[in-house]
Amino acid sequence: MADIAVQAGEGAGSVGRPSALRKLFFHNLSAKVAALPMIATVLVVFIGCTIWTIYYSFTNSKLLPTGKFVGFDQYERLFATSRWNVSVWNLVAYGAMSLIFTLVIGFILAVLIDQKIRFESALRTIMLYPFALSFIVTGLVWQWIMNPTLGLQGTLRNLGWTGFSFDWIANPRMVLFALLIAGLWHGTGFCMVLMLAGLRSVDDEVWKAARVDGIPTWRTYISIVLPMMRGVLVTAVVIIGSGIVRLYDLVVALTNGGPGISSEVPAKYVFNYMFSGGNIGQGLAAATMMLLTVLIIMIPWAYLEFGGKGKRT
């Protein structure tokens, strides 16, 4: 499928010999016009805006992005700010837990759903519907459930279990777990759908062969099927990972960074410094650090996926 357009172009090229420059501009002109929004987006937004952000993160811009160049000052300040360091640590801790639990729960649910069970479609519907809801809705519902006085804790205490404690959103040491419960509620169904698609793409012959060899089911899953699902797993990790780095709405709705600064995340730090703190340089430096994080996740992945030449399509 990669060569049809090349053929289309070559037909015209054999008549006379249009200069390379002419060809560059006028070959498939309507296609270029049609792709203009995409080209503009790539050049202006994805490349232009990113470079702009990186450049101005090295200035002392305050209310307006017109500061003078100050080298790494913003970054030094960034890492001297406890709120930033707490944010980064929160993201690392939340991210690690979220990634592991999402993958494990998603896989377990997919395996269970794959067991020729009854009510399969009903169960899938139940597991995936939270994913259709926004993070704001997710955060607000769980905020209500975890409300220390009237939520789950209050209810169980009123019912006689007076020692019951579930005040995670009000407890600085537990608040990340509160975030995790809401995040997993929202995202595990999606991971399950991905994993299920992966499981169903594994050839039945593999199962038959494993059974003939007398390998127990759970071992077949772990040492044969899972490695065969590598593609799906990598996709899941990249998507979940880039979602984690962006984590913002859920925190705003569930805890708004509190109690204190115990559930702050980098995306929120960036937002606050850019739009309410009036310290754009600082916000841009933080944003650049987020970019760096994503690149650290993405580059090895891109290298693995597309590094070997000609492996793709």
Next chain:
Amino acid sequence: MAGSPPVEAGTVEARGPRPKPFFTPRKIIIYTTLVFFSLYYLFPLYIMVVTSLKTMPEIRFGNIFALPQTPNFDAWVRAWTSACTGLNCQGLSPGFWNSVKITIPSTIVSIFIAAVNGYALINWRFKGSEIFFAILIFGSFIPYQVMLYPLVMITRELKIFGTLQAVILIHTVFGMPILTLLFRNYFASLPQELFKAARVDGAGFWRIFFEIMLPMSLPIFVVALILQITGIWNDFLFGVVFAGTQNYPMTVQLNNIVNSAQGTPEYNVNMAATVLTGLVPLTVYFISGKWFVRGVAAGAVKG
């Protein structure tokens, strides 16, 4: 299929077929786990709806599980018409209409542009198109926060900052990677002969697009539609940054109602507002069923 050992007779047991009891230990474990997880997923929905139908005294009684004594929709009416979002107290309805005004054009514009992009990428390749496409897909993983401030400046220069046009533009831009990928892959799966025959007959770029490609791409349009409607409706960040106070979408207003309320919080109104905000994507989800899953799966398989 996977892992249901008793089905085949390959093992040494020679007793022949016997009626399988339903309550094997294995099945009990499977169903218990599934029921446990189902409760986890359903619990918030139950709490949301039940709380929204209670009165405040009932809520203060402190049993979050209890069913409302006399279910009433007062809280829903309050949430829709008179709950306070910051300074004005007009309920969620303005936010709802703002979300509608944002979602409909954003969805149409972004899908149309992506369809044309995908079509150009597959059938009318030109030098550099694949590189642009690769950057586009790669770029979709860049956190929005990195591009947010420059985009604010661009929309300000275009004199659309704080208007619905700005939000529509931003949704179109950030919808482009995944939607273009979707359409590109779909157009690549169509038989090339169609395209070739149309070209031989002298049809040009746009004629082939409108008369041959578009009519054939209904399935992918449905997927894109679901992806965009739910995605744009659920957006918070772009709405809060680009829309301007007058045009805040429903998610932003909802968050303002719940998280910045003065005085004693009215939990029933809060939960009614939450249900109302979730209603549109849930409706899309339940109506579209398999298509939603397909959209999610398609949206996931990047690269």
